[in-house]
Amino acid sequence: MEQPVVRLHSLRSVQLHVPDIAACSDFYSEVWGLSVVDRDTDDTWLRGTGPSHHVLQLSRAERNALGRISFAVRTRAEVDEAARRLTALGVPLLREPGSLEDVGGGYGLVLVDPEGRRVELSCDLFSVTPRSRDQAVPIGVTHVVLNTVDIDRAVEFYTQVLGMRVSDWSEHQMAFLRCNTDHHSIAFNQAAWTSVNHVAYEMASMDHFMRGIGSLKHHGITPLWGPGRHGPGNNTFSYFADPAGLVCEYTSDVAQVVEDQWLCRVWRRVPELSDLWGTAGPPSQDVRTHMAGIEDRGALAAPAAPAASEPVSAS
Known part of the structure; x- marks a missing residue:
């Protein structure tokens, strides 16, 4: 094509x-x-x-x-x-x-x-009046990470058909794709089944990011993993589980890509690169289980019976 x-x-x-x-x-x-x-x-x-x-x-x-x-x-x-x-x-x-x-x-x-x-x-969707960013709440959705059974096929479709560009790889386990200057809007994670890994919400700054985590703490909610800073994308991260068990992330400071200057790289999958700060440690089995989700074949077929969760990696 x-x-x-x-x-x-x-x-x-x-x-x-x-x-x-x-x-x-x-x-x-x-x-x-x-x-x-x-x-x-x-x-x-x-x-x-x-x-x-x-x-x-x-x-x-x-x-x-x-x-x-x-x-x-x-x-x-x-x-x-x-x-x-x-x-x-x-x-x-x-x-x-x-x-x-x-x-x-x-x-x-x-x-x-x-x-x-x-x-x-x-x-041409309806828009709403932007609100003050003084409060430590999300601006909107900044990326979604999806578990895939065939990472090469997924990357090929989203790049060749939908025009996205690969910003980086995490070995051959994850691919980070962009559609604008943000390092990634979609990332694919090689896994045993298709499902949502997590949805990330942009905070206006690192200060908003940390205050948001503090607000959740006051509600009795602690991170599944984080806070920390990823290597690929350079974004801050803190992952939580919603009442359905789906993973949601606060993030900020995602790397900005200059098209003519950015060089795609393959990152090694080691703890010091998954969290540059060294504050979060490696993801636990609980985090991996939440991010694995349950098989979701979407429009291809009726949902199958839930399978036992398998560890997957995230970024």
Whole structure:
């Protein structure tokens, strides 16, 4: 393929399926720092301090799963052209280009990636007035890490079809992909099954990052892993579990890529590079189990029975 079908502008939002939507909605709105913009019986939409209408959608389901990853593109013409080229490549479309009848409005499509993940490409969504960043709460979603059964196939699809670029590798275990100047918006982790590894939320500064951890501590919530600073991406990290057991991360200071100057490197998977500060130590078995999740085949098939969790690595 000479050119990708689309150029993504940014990661806009993530939809997560959870069994106890009330508990998860309360956690993300009352503890994590997001704000509810809309809700109904089966869904809750939450925003950060940035202009996006919502950065997280929680949807009621029988088990944990990824609902949808939403990327921003700039124009309706780009959405239409992406649909034409995706169809020519044989990439399934769950939603043809058109007006999105979701609470955030907009125009877009939904495609299915090789492992069944639903990926939305959209523009013209409603925006909201940005809020003060004085409080230690998230601006929005900055990246999502996904467990994959075939890291090379996943990287090939997201680079050659969706136009993302590989920023770095962590040996042949993880690949970090960008769509703008942020070091990564998506990362893939080689694993035994497809699932969500974690969702990361951007804090405005390291001070906001640390104050956010302190706020969670006052709620009786301690990190699964962190605080620390990763080698790949140079971002700070502190990982927590929400009431569904899904992993959420506070992060800040992600490396910024200058396209003509950045050199992709392969990082060794050693403790001193997974945490440059040396404050967090290596991830525990509990962290690895949470990040492994349960198998999620998405749009490819009905969910399979939960499998015993297998350790996976994260960054």
